[in-house]
Amino acid sequence: MDSLQNILSDVRVFLYGGVRTLPLTLAGTLLILGLFTANYAILFFLIGFLVLTPILAILLNGTVGTLLESFQISAFKTKTADICRVILPFTTLQNSMGIREENVVFSTWVAMVAFFIGYIFTNGMELHNREAPSSQSPPSADIEAKVSARKSQALLAMGTVLVFALLVIRFRMYSGCENIYSIILTFLAFFSLGYGWYRMLSSVGEDRLSDLFGIANRLLPPSATDNGPIACIPMPV
Secondary structure, three states, rough: OOOOOHHHHHHHHHHHHHHHHHHHHHHHHHHHHHHHHOOHHHHHHHHHHHHHHHHHHHHHHHHHHHHHHHHHOOOOEEEEEEEHOEEEEEEHHHOOOOOEEOOOOOOOOHHHHHHHHHHHHHHHHHHHOOOOOOOOOOOOOOHHHHHHHHHHHHHHHHHHHHHHHHHHHHHHHHOOOOHHHHHHHHHHHHHHHHHHHHHHHHHOOOOOOOOOOHHHHHHHOOOOOOOOOOOOOOOOO
């Protein structure tokens, strides 16, 4: 029987392995949900998460890293290995790169996680700040209760995302794949990119193409719930 120390060690390895593959795990889960439920908000989010963010992070890291090398600036230089990459390359004993030093200014892993956190946090903030549409009659107690529930859920989502961000960034710092300067710079840049991507998608369709929580699709105008009189008017044939 395994001792408690061995069990805790296995849990630690399991959690670290999950955090290492976190961007791909998020992408795979959301891709399955988006395709099987025809959720366009998830699919449009994945365009930015899986296509725009990695390409931009690789281009920025290569460009800025080359400039730092030319000016012999070592503030972003750190020891990396294949395990630090989002996708592990296929290696053998002959082509294994091992541990090497390189400038990591914009980390693809941190960029994808920061984009996800920025997008989700903005999504929750917009749902919280969104007021109920005005109508001629004062809102009923049922409508006020639903608005309060929506704002409570949005606050809970934002708080959960912040705790999630602190935990995963702490795990990533422990890995040593990036230094603190790279993590801060990448997080700020791609958190802003997630914010901007949400803003761009929310400008069309009243948040129906951007809301990952599925709340915007269920919001109805006041006219949909009005229970007014209906008159039948004869029309000429």
